Amino acid sequence: xxxxxxGTGRSAAWRVVLGLGVVSLAADxxxxxxxxxxxxxxxxxxxxxxxxxxxxxxxxxxxxxxRLPFGARADRVGRYWPTTLAGYGLTAVGVPLLAVTxxxxxxxxxxxxxxxxxxxxxxAVRSPSKSVLLxxxxxxxxxxxxxxxxxxxDQLGAFVGPLLVAGVLAATxxxxxxxAVLAVPxxxxxxxxxxxxxLAPDDPPPTTVDPRxxxxxxxxxxxxxxxxxxxxxxxxxxxxxxxxxxxxxxxVISYHLVDEGLLDAALVPVVYAGAMLxxxxxxLVVGAxxxxxxxxxxxxVPVLAAAVPPLAFGATLPAVLVGVVLWGLxxxxxxxxxxxxxxxxxxxxxxxxAYGWFAAVQGVAAVVGGGLAGALAADAPxxxxxxxxxxxxxxxxxxxxxxxAVPGRS
Numbered sequence: 001x002x003x004x005x006x007g008t009g010r011s012a013a014w015r016v017v018l019g020l021g022v023v024s025l026a027a028d029x030x031x032x033x034x035x036x037x038x039x040x041x042x043x044x045x046x047x048x049x050x051x052x053x054x055x056x057x058x059x060x061x062x063x064x065x066x067r068l069p070f071g072a073r074a075d076r077v078g079r080y081w082p083t084t085l086a087g088y089g090l091t092a093v094g095v096p097l098l099a100v101t102x103x104x105x106x107x108x109x110x111x112x113x114x115x116x117x118x119x120x121x122x123x124a125v126r127s128p129s130k131s132v133l134l135x136x137x138x139x140x141x142x143x144x145x146x147x148x149x150x151x152x153x154d155q156l157g158a159f160v161g162p163l164l165v166a167g168v169l170a171a172t173x174x175x176x177x178x179x180a181v182l183a184v185p186x187x188x189x190x191x192x193x194x195x196x197x198x199l200a201p202d203d204p205p206p207t208t209v210d211p212r213x214x215x216x217x218x219x220x221x222x223x224x225x226x227x228x229x230x231x232x233x234x235x236x237x238x239x240x241x242x243x244x245x246x247x248x249x250x251x252v253i254s255y256h257l258v259d260e261g262l263l264d265a266a267l268v269p270v271v272y273a274g275a276m277l278x279x280x281x282x283x284l285v286v287g288a289x290x291x292x293x294x295x296x297x298x299x300x301v302p303v304l305a306a307a308v309p310p311l312a313f314g315a316t317l318p319a320v321l322v323g324v325v326l327w328g329l330x331x332x333x334x335x336x337x338x339x340x341x342x343x344x345x346x347x348x349x350x351x352x353x354a355y356g357w358f359a360a361v362q363g364v365a366a367v368v369g370g371g372l373a374g375a376l377a378a379d380a381p382x383x384x385x386x387x388x389x390x391x392x393x394x395x396x397x398x399x400x401x402x403x404x405a406v407p408g409r410s
Contacts, residue, residue, distance in 0.1 A: 021149060042255070049374055095115070146340075165181075
């Protein structure tokens, strides 16, 4: 977004950033509300912990890897808004349907797994296009600050949603109505998105030539990333993948909480809400710090990730709660600051493609991380701690390499 394109400059940019933030707030109430009880839900349906880890890891992989074709297509056709609307629609419809799974008997587990994957597909459909729309607006207010504010609002929804689920669960004693109520914020998110669409500029014409390398960017361009995306981007993507492989899904952590008798299932969403609040605060602070001091701030993420396993899979509730807060903080920083960094590393006309490839690399790591945590958390927590620590050392090496490769950055 530029002043010439909108006629209103920074104020118009902030309206779009905040508008998209409100949409994310409502949508996060939906899918984060559901994710706060995914572990207890899968346990209720008889899904083993290792399968829960693999399914949720596969879901994260779908949400990330599938951004590759959807991001490339968005750059090719230049229709970012319709793709964003479609992706949010899948989430708004799919998540509340989880309410029926405890009523389906033996088939409930399979249906729940399918719906969890559908929700993650919706995330994949919308994320590259939404990130482009947000980056376009945030350029006028500071990329780190814009993404940080958006992430904070996003995490506010992730805080309120689990509390909503916890309240209904406490009142009814059943997971079904707790999930069904999420249809309300889902409908609100879709109405708000249509309203925000009217505030933003029209989608620009699709980019047909990459301004940096001068090669056509038509069909199949997403299969030729090495010629379109700079080397520092790939170093940074490798670093984020190493971090992501070490950050287990909350489903595995919450499974541990319930399975070990450390916490009643009705209180699990409250714990998740606390993690999301930590993520929101961290995103706000680090977004501003990023704009002031540069990309070295992302080096804090591997440190946080390395501290999660020995705490989150501990034997006492206080240790687990500290681990959950650090998990939320690391995830919030990973999802906000790194997006600003990607926008700095690639040409504007290739951002959706870059976000797609970046997410695809993270997706492979998510499958590894989900299976790793599910297999080791219960029986070999020390081994899990060591493996995650080694992954974070790798992440730091690649982060430093990506920063040193960009002139003027440190």
